[in-house]
Amino acid sequence: MTAVDRIAFEQGQPLRSADLAALFGPLDLSLADHVRSAHHCQGVLIGLEPALQTTPRRTLSVTPGIAATADGDLLVLTEPHTLVPGDAVVTVVLRAIGTGPRARPWLLGPHTAAEPGTDVVLGRLAPDATTVETTGLRTIALRPGTTQLLTGRLSQATAQLSGTQLCWSATVSLPSDLAATPTVIASLDGPPPLTTISTTIAVQAPDSASFTLLVRHGRPADQNPVLSQVTKATVDIVWTAVVDVPPVAIGPAPLATRTTETMALPDERAETLNVDEPTAPLPSVSRPAFFEHQVLAAADLMELVHAERALRELHHRTLHGWGISRGIEVSGEAGSPSVTVMPGYALDAVGRELLLTRQVKLDVPAVTGDLEGQPDDPESHPQEFRLILRWTEDDEATVHTRDGAGASFGAVRLDNDPTLQWLPKEAVRNGFDLELATVHVRDCTLTASPDPSSRRPLRISPHVAAGVTTPGRTEWTLVKTDGGSVMGLRTEIDTRSGGFTGSPTYLLRLEGRRDTPLPPPEEGDAVLDGTPYVESSATNSLVVVIPLHSGVTASDPDPANPATSVQLNPASLLNDDLPALVGGSLGWNVAWVGVES
Template structure:
């Protein structure tokens, strides 16, 4: 974190103000704004700055927009800008010349004077500067690996550092565009949205479930509500689940009765942002185990089985 200003300016009645007092007040707010920008955003295009340049044109049109550089400087274009393409015939090999159109934050000495005023006891001074983004056509050449890179190492360093933002790439021959400008090299200042992916293994309070499967049969198994609140999903994700633990289970009940429990594939029911219901059909050949057998099966699966789940929020 780098900022020069850590002091709050205060004023009092009767204080004599000088130009540097008010300049410093503006500088404090500006530096803190830049600190915010570079802390929470990446350099790139925030909005707009669309570039239109069809093949055969001798200029490109840049629409209004907003971008940030790596220092947090706001690059603002308030109206369309018509920029002539570089006046080059092409490469020595008779192919088109490649250029990247870049935009950057202007230095103070490059700004246009918008207003000056006479001082009360001093000569005329500047009171407003008009900020206009600095546009630069960066010449590119193929390196030994065939990759296009800036010819000027300073441009290369500034682009890599995020101080010059690429808006478009152009191929130029005979002082006009040899093809429509390419926008593939642009990057946004907002972090690209990525799917939220979370996974976990949860031991659960299994309960018994059964549903009719015909006139004389039922499907039976165990189910549990799995808590996913810690994943902080904002929307209902796509869940998948499986049972982790020892299988098959051999369960004893009523002293000498034994049942072997085989499980089918787990499936997800009632998905929500904070939970889902996991149901597992049991495939034992005989379910005439009564209440005592069911309790024994539940005790066994609660001790042995966990649910490994994955949630993907797109």
């Protein structure tokens, strides 16, 4: 950690270059310390993809992007950059220009090592290679603040089940604001039923809206399976869903809607909106420098302000995401001509801070009903509007001026208040216009209280990462008793992609088919299944064991066919061919979630 002092000024103080440099220095140092110690972040944050072109000449290009060094500094490449590799093995690194944060790619020869604290390795290229090697070289930095983490419980009392008492399923609905399909892990909350020898939980058909839990209990082989229809869950199940929200992509930002009028948008305006995922350009920013006896212009000081703001916005954009952090609630009653907006804080897709410092009373749009309705038409339907909060551009902000030397005067301060605005749904720029509430207006009043369901919260979570091993490429080995009998399977998983700094807590899920034909001369099907557990773990890996207890269970729930009893982990399948079976036709693999405080 680097010690920094607070800066103070007095009237009549001679201003030195060191005083101006000190305005920027504390922010720069504290931001680097924050990235390094709070985010444990090092490597590529977004973009910076190296690619080799062989025609018309052999060149290496790197796309724009952002990275974080081991020292915590942010590096920015704003434009595509092309290099010409030589005839030797070269390492591609991103390195700051001067003191940064502007950066450019460099090629390091076979005898030159990357600087561990200041260089970010992007890949390696051999003289005869046709692609850039990145495996094991290119570090993808984690963005803990942008992970969505949800937990829930499937309760015995409220679950809607189908199947039998030994094998049943239930569907779990997820909140509507998930950014993508999550990795879901489920486990028992408490002991399994006393009459079972094993209980396994499989997650099926996960998407951004729901997933299905398949619960299978095994009983000893000398007991009859319970095939009667299930009416009540015999266990409680807790689940965790993790979604890694991708950073805002690099691209043009949509134009702001400057008018507060509620008329329909022209076609060319609608085409500029990002209705799916937002994109934003990268800022071109350099650390400012000053010298003694320099004649200061207004642009020099504005560059200082711009650099400070750009670095902070890059940090927010890449490491925290965008959304409403706290407050900014909207209230109003049916029949009211206005709404009340409370103070609060939010970040937009560029990383700009939207700080509403006071309570605001805002009139609803002055409309009578839908566009076809007449003012006195009882069949007129209310119009829908979204109340949004957005960044106030410099040319829109309230300007505070002051007299200067002689007869001069000029702007010395711009109000930092964000803009509250009513927009039709199709005019909202995702990521740039933060939705606070949806309202319906008729006769210039609300028809109901504002609906906050379209708000996007800014989630802050611990360091969470998830991964899935590849079906068909997950290597399984046998776990045997002292007498040589097969009792389970073991696999080792590489978790370096999680970027952990210690040994995290892991949650596991076994994926793949469970049903398989019995080997000849036996006939019929059997079930191979077990509950995975962590045998050992380290910072970059963990060893997973699947115990396989033999017994009897029921077939999968199928409304069209009655349930039948099947063998669970029969001895005829627990042999030396088992790793090839589960790794091949059954496609067993492991999904994991690691949580590090």
